[in-house]
Amino acid sequence: MINQINKTISAVVEIARGMATIMKHFFREPITLEYPEKKPELGERYRGRLALLTNPDGSDICLGCMTCQKVCPCVDLIQIEKEGKEVKEFTIDIGRCIFCGNCTEACPKGALVMTKEFELADYSRNTLVYDKKALTLSPEESEKWKSRT
Amino acid sequence: MIENLIKKDMLINVGPQHPSTHGVLRLIMTLEGEIIRDTKPVIGYLHRGKEKLAESRSYTQYLPMVDRVDYLSSFFYQAAYCYAVEEIAGLKVPKRAEYIRLITMEFNRIASHLLWLGSFLLDLGATSPLFYVFREREEIVTLFEELTGQRMMYNFYTFGGVKKDFPDGWIAKALDLCKKMPALFDEYEAIITKNPIFLERTKDIGVMTPKLGIDYGITGPNIRASGVDLDLRKSSPYSVYGELDVKPCLAQSGDSYDRYIVRIAEMRESIRLIEEAIEKIPGGIPERLRVKKVNCGCNQDECQHCGFDMQLVGKKVNPIVFKPPVGEATSMIESPRGITLCYIVSNGTNKPYRVKWRTPSFSSVQVLPELVKDKNYSDLMPIFGSLDVVLPEVDR
Numbered sequence: 001m002i003n004q005i006n007k008t009i010s011a012v013v014e015i016a017r018g019m020a021t022i023m024k025h026f027f028r029e030p031i032t033l034e035y036p037e038k039k040p041e042l043g044e045r046y047r048g049r050l051a052l053l054t055n056p057d058g059s060d061i062c063l064g065c066m067t068c069q070k071v072c073p074c075v076d077l078i079q080i081e082k083e084g085k086e087v088k089e090f091t092i093d094i095g096r097c098i099f100c101g102n103c104t105e106a107c108p109k110g111a112l113v114m115t116k117e118f119e120l121a122d123y124s125r126n127t128l129v130y131d132k133k134a135l136t137l138s139p140e141e142s143e144k145w146k147s148r149t
Numbered sequence: 150m151i152e153n154l155i156k157k158d159m160l161i162n163v164g165p166q167h168p169s170t171h172g173v174l175r176l177i178m179t180l181e182g183e184i185i186r187d188t189k190p191v192i193g194y195l196h197r198g199k200e201k202l203a204e205s206r207s208y209t210q211y212l213p214m215v216d217r218v219d220y221l222s223s224f225f226y227q228a229a230y231c232y233a234v235e236e237i238a239g240l241k242v243p244k245r246a247e248y249i250r251l252i253t254m255e256f257n258r259i260a261s262h263l264l265w266l267g268s269f270l271l272d273l274g275a276t277s278p279l280f281y282v283f284r285e286r287e288e289i290v291t292l293f294e295e296l297t298g299q300r301m302m303y304n305f306y307t308f309g310g311v312k313k314d315f316p317d318g319w320i321a322k323a324l325d326l327c328k329k330m331p332a333l334f335d336e337y338e339a340i341i342t343k344n345p346i347f348l349e350r351t352k353d354i355g356v357m358t359p360k361l362g363i364d365y366g367i368t369g370p371n372i373r374a375s376g377v378d379l380d381l382r383k384s385s386p387y388s389v390y391g392e393l394d395v396k397p398c399l400a401q402s403g404d405s406y407d408r409y410i411v412r413i414a415e416m417r418e419s420i421r422l423i424e425e426a427i428e429k430i431p432g433g434i435p436e437r438l439r440v441k442k443v444n445c446g447c448n449q450d451e452c453q454h455c456g457f458d459m460q461l462v463g464k465k466v467n468p469i470v471f472k473p474p475v476g477e478a479t480s481m482i483e484s485p486r487g488i489t490l491c492y493i494v495s496n497g498t499n500k501p502y503r504v505k506w507r508t509p510s511f512s513s514v515q516v517l518p519e520l521v522k523d524k525n526y527s528d529l530m531p532i533f534g535s536l537d538v539v540l541p542e543v544d545r
């Protein structure tokens with residue numbers, strides 16, 4: 001009997017202590033973000049959608065050496081077509097990309113970067129296949145990405 | 150008549166969309182009234198062929214996939230894979246890179262345990278702690294995002310080191326977090342540890358005797374809760390754990406409650422380890438190291454500012470032509486759920502001949518039928534939840 005009473009008292013005390021701790025949270029600042037209105041601040045190294053950089057005069061940096069294709073874990077995701085020395089077509093199937101960053105690291109020229117763009121939802125799989133035009137950044141934007149560590 | 154009906158065994162199907170797991174597991178249970186008589190786990194719903202995939206990919210191509218074996222403790226799997234490859238190829242890892250690995254791994258351990266804590270209590274019916282642990286986990290994940298570029302699949306380690314140094318200001322942020330964390334753990338404990346409902350549901354429930362645990366190959370916090378002192382960080386130190394003072398966290402009775410106690414203690418221990426490692430890291434703060442490197446510039450191996458141990462990668466390998474010599478290697482890592490083993494056979498080409506993963510959760514699922522046998526059905530959640538099973542790791 002005494003045992004029971006002791007147990008009950010300690011239970012009530014413990015629950016009260018727990019509740020008091022939970023109550024403390026009422027007065028803390030919320031840490032969530034109202035997402036579509038407010039965007040999170042992303043780090044410098046964020047790995048988002050891939051993009052191709054260009055020289056200041058607008059020509060491609062990419063040589064078409066295929067290194068990026070060979071290190072990509074999703075085989076055949078990057079498709080490169082060459083005509084002589086010029087890279088004619090460069091497509092990336094973003095729908096299958098796992099954003100691992102292998103390609104950007106392996107690129108000997110630093111032509112491929114990962115931008116901070118992450119809102120890539122689309123209505124069909126076909127539109128997720130980005131061609132060279134969609135991937136290439138303007139020279140001004142390229143300068144911004146080149147300085148990144 | 151009614152007695153006959155009650156006596157009859159009932160076959161019920163728990164899952165595959167199971168509330169208490171990360172992933173999907175199906176349990177076929179035979180119940181007699183409310184008493185569990187038999188359990189058959191059916192695994193394989195999340196099988197992605199991770200071992201087979203390795204055979205058609207080069208070593209570097211396989212590296213990002215390793216993260217996905219267990220997405221809650223990616224760093225550990227990457228580390229296990231990298232250590233195995235480094236052993237075959239004979240690559241040496243600089244001290245600074247090892248320390249960076251250690252710090253990230255310990256943070257990852259905390260993040261993983263936090264998530265376990267939240268989901269475990271959710272299974273028991275307490276919803277508030279889930280939000281609290283996610284709040285804290287968010288801070289760790291933000292640190293990881295800043296360091297590696299992503300929140301879950303880090304792809305940060307490479308053969309012979311790590312890919313990048315800490316960004317400026319990262320260490321200060323990490324230390325701030327380390328200072329804050331213990332007080333938050335105290336808060337969880339105030340809510341949970343002595344809560345009578347929690348005690349009632351977990352104390353003396355699902356007792357795993359040391360013998361049972363060893364027979365089934367249980368490792369990690371689950372076996373330490375039974376009083377078996379098995380912690381690879383202490384007993385056979387990999388990385389630079391040998392230089393730090395690791396104290397294994399043990400409990401005696403091996404019930405669900407003790408598994409909770411051990412994990413909480415491990416989080417505190419990890420915080421201490423991180424603080425110790427940040428103090429000892431060769432080269433110290435990256436900003437200062439950079440300046441010193443430029444000023445020194447002697448490029449000798451023993452130099453304190455630009456020597457081998459201050460590098461991030463020992464010897465850079467070319468991802469395309471990287472071909473480790475013929476051989477095989479095994480590496481063992483103490484991951485948040487137990488011992489993770491990676492076994493690689495190389496046949497001299499740029500693709501591994503065979504990669505084998507030994508994952509701790511697999512053993513934990515196997516021991517579940519023994520633990521829940523002849524227990525009440527309502528004990529299933531406290532027992533299964535406390536084992537910290539992550540299904541992608543079981544099925545891989």
Ligand code: SF4
Binds near residue numbers: 061069080107111
């Ligand atoms: S690795 Fe770089 S230079 Fe080579 S093809 Fe890819 S993007 Fe172009």
Ligand code: SF4
Binds near residue numbers: 092
């Ligand atoms: S980020 Fe990874 S998956 Fe995506 S294209 Fe580059 S290498 Fe391939």
